[in-house]
Amino acid sequence: MKDIQVTAQIAADHGLSADEYARIVELTGRVPTFTELGIWSAMWNEHCSYKSSKKWLKTLPTEGPQVVYGPGENAGVVDIGDDDVVVFKMESHNHPSFIEPYQGAATGVGGILRDVFTMGARPVATMNALRFGEPDHPKTRHLVSGVVAGIGGYGNSFGVPCVGGEVNFHERYNGNILVNAFAAGIAKRDGIYVSKAEGVGLPVVYLGAKTGRDGVGGATMASAEFDDTIEEKRPTVQVGDPFTEKCLLEACLELMATGAVIAIQDMGAAGLTCSAVEMGARGDLGILLDLDKVPAREENMAAYEMMLSESQERMLMVLRPEKEDEAKAIFVKWGLDFAIVGETTDDLRFRILHKSEEVANLPIKELGDEAPEYDRPWIESGTSSPMEPHEFAPPHDYNMAMLKMLGSPDLSSRRWVWEQYDTLIQGNSLQIPGGDAGVVRVDGHPTKALAFSSDVTPRYVEADPFEGGKQAVAECFRNLIAVGAKPLAATDNLNFGNPEKPEIMGQFVAAIRGIGEACLALDMPIVSGNVSLYNETHGAAILPTPTIGGVGLIEESDKMARIGTADEGDALFLVGT
Amino acid sequence: MSDKTFSARVTVRLKNGVLDPQGKAIEGALGSLGFGGVGSVRQGKVFDIELQADSKKTAQSELEAMCEKLLANTVIEDYAVEIG
Amino acid sequence: MSDKTFSARVTVRLKNGVLDPQGKAIEGALGSLGFGGVGSVRQGKVFDIELQADSKKTAQSELEAMCEKLLANTVIEDYAVEIG
């Protein structure tokens, strides 16, 4: 494959614009090799580079005395006192779940769990925010059952309770469902690991499962609109292995406890490429990788394929050399692959060897830092004209109207979903789904508990992105205080259409402003998040859906409030405006 | 109208290259049980189906349709139909 | 010493009389998809195994041992071994 001569057309097929390709040639100092082009395109696609959204994400409030790490790491980290921190993030797996609902949703859960435990936290809660097309659309039933089974299949086996989420139906998701997965974990404040490598000549270690051709081109897929060629994109489906991930969790936590880990990074989108570049660039180091040492599941994989593979349940780590044997023993005990695949260098280059030949040699900082950043044109979203109550005839029969509402797909009980998820495992669930917020106690603490809620009302955002963005934060905040929690911080998963359309970009900009304003007013900073753009089918965008995942702290869990505890004769109060 | 009963076997297997965690786990378990010579294990499904059709040909095409629509997840699986 | 590689297929099926919830569900699902003539569906497993052995006979007896020890739960399942 190294013989493929890179041309402008091949660059375009990788989703790179002519300008982007010209810049790549300039930064490489020559026409890149095919493997190098794959690396550039992975680093510069929307999914990894946030090129359309970065400018606006920077405006979000991300700080506060409680924030230990805000956006920029695998997950956000927030102090909860007693030297404990909560680590959390939400991430989308929309496109893969539409193509293969079970595996797409499962690997989405796997990815977000890895983000949390890579940082040294044991996952203690998950949520999932799901948006499907109309209930009677021919694809919906298959998608719903596959996605729910996939989320359960992965989370139940991994062993983390699901404490909340959302499920809604709307025709605008008929061809583009949303699967947003949230995970939170608890760690000690001084036991947090980040991706920044330190030290020259240290071993770079590959951990977890073997590399196959799974998802080659996946990050590119997540940044492309859907059309009828979707069928051809199918070979990129990844299969999740929750068993291996559970072993990886235990092995990582065991290894971290030995003090062997200097830096660690999970392999998500464009696995080996993004993780290695990030570790090196953050630490102002170069990285040299020898692909012949990478545990492979398939034969004759090209360097290009290895660098872009999205095989799941893998991590990259920089290790203290003197702890190598101890580290290896832990991974062998858990039945996981462990291989030294490279080293840190002082040349700020990202170099790849394959079959003893150098197939890539790129400037490591520029791969990330020089990624394009766009100020995409946008137009102010019009606000829909408000409707007055008198425009609607009152129902003939209020009882019937009530029953109809309660029986509607969007308001009916979600028990059929969350009973497929293990909500009780770990023995700390104080409130399972079905209430305002899920609550788990802080393991080992006599009174503390954490509350979680995921919220957004897409039709509000569609009607008025600024107010809708605000409302999503406010609703999340209310759900947390409704169980007696003090809201601490939030993560956001911004699902929108094609940002190259000014009206979509306008929705995005306004929604972020609304979210930012509400977060500032409520002192609920955004500490992590994810952006999913190009959620369109045949040119029609989804409803703008900026999901907010909030976390709150309950100091005394015996004073927690819950629904369903009222007795006959209790007085009802309406609070607020 | 004069339908006959056919006994068919449908075999559904993961496509080459698709990760098979089950096969991998079984491989490992056979190894620890002392079976030395095992190279690779891939796990699949088999469906034994009785069906009525007017001819073997109709049966075959019905079974293929069942595979496409339900029995196989053609995103990651291949199938084969055999009529006994 | 001169081991050869054999490709074998092991099929494991529920014994007659053992309830098969998955087969039942598939039967129902095929019905609702409009496949009329389906009588009964039983789901089983198939394992494609590569193994080294000095003869087909050894391979056969190794595979049978694997079934007895691991691949089949003989309380509820039968197995068959085929060497290709």
Added chain:
Amino acid sequence: MRATVIRFPGSNRDRDMIAALTLISGQAPQLAWHTDADLPPSDLVVIPGGFSHGDYLRSGAIAARAPIMDAVRKAANSGAKVLGVCNGFQTLTEAGLLPGALMRNAGLTFVCREVILEVVNNTNAYTQHYAKGEMIRCPVAHHDGNYFADSETLKRIEGEGQVAFRYAQGTNPNGSLNDIAGIFNASGNVLGMMPHPENLIEPAHGGDDGRRLFEGALGLAMAGAA
């Protein structure tokens, strides 16, 4: 009383079980790893819930063939109590320490909810603190809990008082034969059950009906009975 919890790769309610035993007995249980050849001296051996080896092939199948299981078999034969919960129950049937098999839930989906159990037999150490016929609350969380045994075996375990717990009418979550939720072996020292008593032992769990099972198994008096 010395209790030991066995862990396999993929066990995931081991931590719940350890916490429950620690809370109830005031003492952390001993731990054993699946590749160990021996068990520490134990009066109660517990195989916790989870997805051992991913539950690939069949639930509990690979775990049942682990080296530690020879030691468990030995312990059971010499009279130690062996308790398998959920994946532990599946593992015990796969290992031949309990009759029957646990098949995919009739509804085919994973089910996590609270059910009501009828205590069928209370003449046993595990169930001594319950009344016969008592209805207790207990959560379930499994995908393969559909108990099956051939009619002869079923008749035998019913006749010999080997059924420990039954799902109360209308609450069978998985289609198990005779609504069986948990069974003893013939000598009564091995108990396998799908529901999770370890997840209902303290006020924070919203109830403590599961607690008495451990108090019985550990030879402790009932906490409330002092």
